[in-house]
Amino acid sequence: MKKFVHLALPVLAAVILVSCSRQVTRIDPSEQVDISGRWNNTDSRLVAEDMTSKILSANWLGDHLANNAGKRPVVIVGFVDNKSHEHIDAETFVKDVENSFITTEKVRLVQGGKKREELRAEKADQQTNASASSMKKFGLEQGADYILQGSINSIVDSHKRKKVTYYQVNLELTNIQTNEVVWIGEKKIAKYIKN
Secondary structure, three states: OHHHHHHHHHHHHHHHHHHHOOOOOOOOOOOOOOOOOOOOHHHHHHHHHHHHHHHHOOHHHHHHHHHOOOOOOEEEEEEEEEOOOOOOOHHHHHHHHHHHHHHHOOOEEEOOHHHHHHHHHHHHHHHHHOOOOOOOOOOOOOOOOEEEEEEEEEEEEEEOOEEEEEEEEEEEEEEOOOOOEEEEEEEEEEEEEEO
16 A cells, blocks of 8 residues: 555646646737636727727717817726626726826826826925925916716626627716716627537
8 A cells, every 4th residue: 555655646746746837928908818708908008999989989079179269178987886796996997098188198088086286295294395496386287177987897697508698888978067967888799609
């Protein structure tokens, strides 16, 4: 029996080492890879680019430019609520939307949420710790004209080893002064997963 144990242990160790080895390969972040079938960076980027394109080609932008002597609108990207069945980091999606806005140069973008609070805290700190010539003053922020808000939703339909996951991203652009919703859009993605 002892002889069997002495022979089996090295074989078992080799099997464990082979089964636990992992290979990692660097890939282009823009390459479309879908391993799990869940929401991923490609979905986030593609939805952000598509929806930003739709927002910026809608009538509200031309109306704003006509009513404001050609001045680009100032937009703040607000809260995008994850109502899906899985964990989705909505901040990644928000950053993709903000990046698309900045890239087009058709709107001006201001910080929102925690980043705006951090900026205000820095200004407050400067009031007592910075020289008078370099101190940034309160009350000079660029006010936003519009806020973009929305949600990410999902529906899962499955039977045995087959599953279809539907994602729907809904966004609304609202005029902050009037509370008028000036644009509503949605983007749907469907993923068929077969095990």
